[in-house]
Amino acid sequence: MNIIVVGGSLAGLFVGLSLKRLGHHVHILERNSLPLFQGNGAGIFAGEETRLFIKKFDRSKRDLTIPTTLLRYLDVHGNEIHRENIDHQATSWDLLYHILRANFDGIKSAYCQLPDDTGGNTGYDYDANVTDIEVDDDSVTIFYEQKNEKQSIKGDILIAADGASSRIRTLIDPNIERNYVDYVVWRGTVPESDISESLTSTFIGGVTFFHAPEIQFACYTIPGQNGALDQGRRLINWVWYCNHADPSEILTDCHGRKHHWTVPRGKVAHKVWKDLKQYANSNLPPQFIELVNATQLPFVQAVSDILATQACYYNGRVVLVGDALAGFRPHTASATSQAAFHGLQLWEKMQSWSDWLKNRSSYEDIVMKFARQGVEHGQKLGHASQFEEYKVGGKIKMGYMAANEDRSVSEGSE
């Protein structure tokens, strides 16, 4: 089949790669004006589904994770007040992105070796802003703008991987809203080599948390430049949730432009960042004050909830995947896993159009169940950490959703 994917971030690449390996021709349209995303990302956790996807489909066979085996909690003075064992794997957005690009369309980089290339033909068009679609009985037409020119392309199936503010979802079902939930998340990274040794030793091998009213802070180690995994060349990644009834000042960038959801790296207004550092000084443990203080290019995102009512539209000609289907709050550490899960599921169920017709309703049920669980889990965690007294060591745990048998995927070889 000819499959058009709108959005060339992680979900578009997971799905594009697995469908290419089935022999389908896959064409990605991405509106980013540069051929590659560069230096935009920070840390992510590689959950069960992400690791399984990589094991099945990454032929570069490159290690991408850093084991994270301890959960530590600090008090405001920086003393450890609680610890637990965990079994998580951290990685970075940019490493995963480059591994997927190497496999999908043979993009060379210093991140990984170029794998052999099999499967259907692929294309990755950047600077391609999709504006409209037209669906008829046996095809989908996608309209987009590229270099100020109007273009269109036809396919058998359209996969919408265009993120939490999905244009495709809005065209199909304008009633689904992305809602701000009254807090923002700041993120930053600091090279291990830039901070004191006593500090790195507090952070190594685990996730370190701090909780206070209206604040949650966490940090963990992720791969460094070009995906370096060796100690000394990695990054400390931090996330900091702060409540704000009105985030408009924070979302106004250094050029005075107002963003809806995210102010990217390098664009945060000077005063906003200065104020945050001040706030850090009087509210965080000393280790985290040092970390925030040493951060060069932070970025910030307004936290939101989003959940579509269904995954497949027009008898399966249009499919929503990744954040376009359901945007989880970052506490769940599961957005990437959901996107990988969609890639694995479509690989099982979209071998041909007739297969897809038969398998579609079971696909719909299984991905919607995961989507609803992720959104609910995120709401529970967000509420506990930002609007209630968070109980360290209590029942509610930050991090992955509990594994669920219904979303298990067969391990068989590709």
Ligand SMILES: Cc1cc2nc3c(=O)[nH]c(=O)nc-3n(C[C@H](O)[C@H](O)[C@H](O)COP(=O)(O)OP(=O)(O)OC[C@H]3O[C@@H](n4cnc5c(N)ncnc54)[C@H](O)[C@@H]3O)c2cc1C
């Ligand atoms: C550059 C970048 C860096 C990120 N870094 C992190 C990180 O460090 N940690 C983390 O937890 N999450 C990060 N995320 C978010 C993370 O990728 C998602 O939460 C999750 O993995 C699901 O991804 P997604 O592909 O569904 O959505 P997204 O990652 O949001 O991707 C949607 C893509 O669709 C494209 N798009 C949107 N509208 C159109 C249109 N009309 N036409 C064409 N293309 C369109 C966007 O440009 C974007 O590339 C990042 C996302 C991006 C784009």
Ligand SMILES: *[C@@H]1O[C@H](CO)[C@@H](O)[C@H](O)[C@H]1NC(C)=O
């Ligand atoms: C993409 O198109 C939409 C709808 O026409 C427009 O509002 C938006 O500004 C465009 N984005 C880019 C990056 O060109």
Ligand SMILES: *[C@@H]1O[C@H](CO)[C@@H](O)[C@H](O)[C@H]1NC(C)=O
């Ligand atoms: C923060 O960094 C500045 C210099 O950039 C330094 O003078 C100050 O002491 C630092 N503060 C802390 C708490 O590390």
Ligand SMILES: CC(=O)N[C@H]1CO[C@H](CO)[C@@H](O)[C@@H]1O
């Ligand atoms: C995973 C799954 O349910 N696959 C099914 C898709 O449809 C074909 C044809 O009916 C079945 O043979 C597969 O088992």
